[in-house]
Amino acid sequence: MEDFLFITKDFLIEYGSVAVFLSGIIEEILFVIPSSPLFMAVGFFMIPASLSFWPALLMVLTKMAIWGALGITIGSFLTYGLAYWGGKPLIKKYGKFIGVSWDKVEKMENKYSKTKIDELGILFFRAIPVLPITVVSVFCGIVRLSWKTFAIYTFLGTIVRVIITGMIGWYAGAAYRAIGDQFDQLELYSTIGLGILLLAGFYYFFVVKKNKKING
Template sequence: MFASTLSGLEGFIISHGAWAVFTGSILEQIVTPIPSSLVVLGSSFIIMKGTVLSSGSLEMMFLNITLPAALGVTMGSLLYYGICYKIGTPFVERAGKYMGVSVEDLENVEKRIKESRYENLFLFAARCIPVIPSIAISLFCGMIKYNPRNYVLITFSGALVQASILGIIGWQFGSFYLTISESLSFIDNIILLIIIVAFILLIIKNKRDK
């Protein structure tokens, strides 16, 4: 799967450059089988291949990889964020009784998170760390109706940091990016499962504490 994906990705990036990175970053936020690290790691290896580390090459990476990727991640993440922002409560109203969760439970969790002094810092750190599933973050923020303006600004800022880290890794380590992508994809799935279970347990705990 990864070999064929990378083969198509390479041709697309060579033909379209920064636009390919932008488009690919949007798709990786929407299509879950695509690892969230694949586009930046692959494009940095392809675009930056043979270049020497310098201020000029760093500028090239920023304009062709980091910035387009951050914009794509931000725009792509808005889909799941928006869906959960709009239908989160109706979903809980309809399906919550089968999971032991009510709208009041969700509102209680939302209130605690919004009262936290570190909610913005947490979201920023989550967006910076490449191994945290981006889709899980988008769904959760939509579910708790995280402030849209703050969501866009922090997501973009965190995506810039993440794209810079992954871009340098893909650029400097070249052929190892496929192995890294597969490893991060596996870790993504494990962490996503942990986040979902932890969120459900938190809601159940809040319900029992009432």
């Protein structure tokens, strides 16, 4: 994970928003890379910790959320298409390779039908960082949601998701910077204190004790 974070940092520094877009596609295709930690890392490395809340939010929106949501939307058409054309047999046979079981899809389908939610429900499931994106894509394919509706609500919901995770990453960076500043101050005070102690020790051993010997 540490190596992944360093790779992400270098990738972001080199390519900026294009890297965010590509990361969104890769995250959807590889499946093993969870989107929430990924975009938290992006927020940590890409958004300056020195920014205040509103400038940081604007930067997350323009540099991360739009690009990341676009990448995730494009990448999610893979699982959506597999579920749309392959249905239950394909998911039961190959779902384990993309981190989806038919039981998960059925549970989501039951919840969807019981609460009678519409496309706004898809947006909601996309927006919450702790909910798996892949399962939502599979479900939309299984119920044969139109690709236009799927794309629109995936994009809008994922924008919210990336904003939330990106801001968490930025906040972690700001907290890290604050802690670092405190340690810098502590180090400065410690250096001053140690210097005073050394001067006091020097004065005692080389001045006071020497005078005592002379007077004694």
